[in-house]
Amino acid sequence: MSLKFEVMQKNKKFRLILTVITLLILGSCGPVVISSRLGNPPPPWFYPNRLEMVRYVYFPEHHFYYDLSFRTYLYLDGGIWVRRKVLPPRYRNLDLRRSKYERVKGYRGDNIRQYHQENNANRGRSNRNTPRSNRNTTRRSG
Numbered sequence: 001m002s003l004k005f006e007v008m009q010k011n012k013k014f015r016l017i018l019t020v021i022t023l024l025i026l027g028s029c030g031p032v033v034i035s036s037r038l039g040n041p042p043p044p045w046f047y048p049n050r051l052e053m054v055r056y057v058y059f060p061e062h063h064f065y066y067d068l069s070f071r072t073y074l075y076l077d078g079g080i081w082v083r084r085k086v087l088p089p090r091y092r093n094l095d096l097r098r099s100k101y102e103r104v105k106g107y108r109g110d111n112i113r114q115y116h117q118e119n120n121a122n123r124g125r126s127n128r129n130t131p132r133s134n135r136n137t138t139r140r141s142g
Contacts, residue, residue: 043071043096056104056112058120062091065104065112074112081113 043066056074057066064075064087072083087094107115 054103054105055108056115058102058104059096059099060102060120061100062094063120064091065116066101067112081116 055067055069057068064073066073072085073087074081074083077088109115
């Protein structure tokens, strides 16, 4: 009877150790990205350090978005927002792993134009929405 008890104790210890090791391995696997489309991992430049519930990522230095749900880039082309699987040639030399990006939290809609106008249109290079009287009108003299 005691031999059977010893074997059961060893099995319990073994199972406990195996469970702990399994949990440690799974815990160190890295981030989890939740997406509506299974089977397509996020792009290599997007590596969150925690659970992320975002649809869009914005690149403020380059003024374009990436849609994690549809795996497409959204950018202005001739004043119109377009959605493409690859970036146009003007962005060819970008290393997105080194580019600054922001997670667009709290917006999961389809109208990125409206979101951009409300949140990012007046950032960076453009002064299109600034009234003409407020623009810098000084000129250099000769």
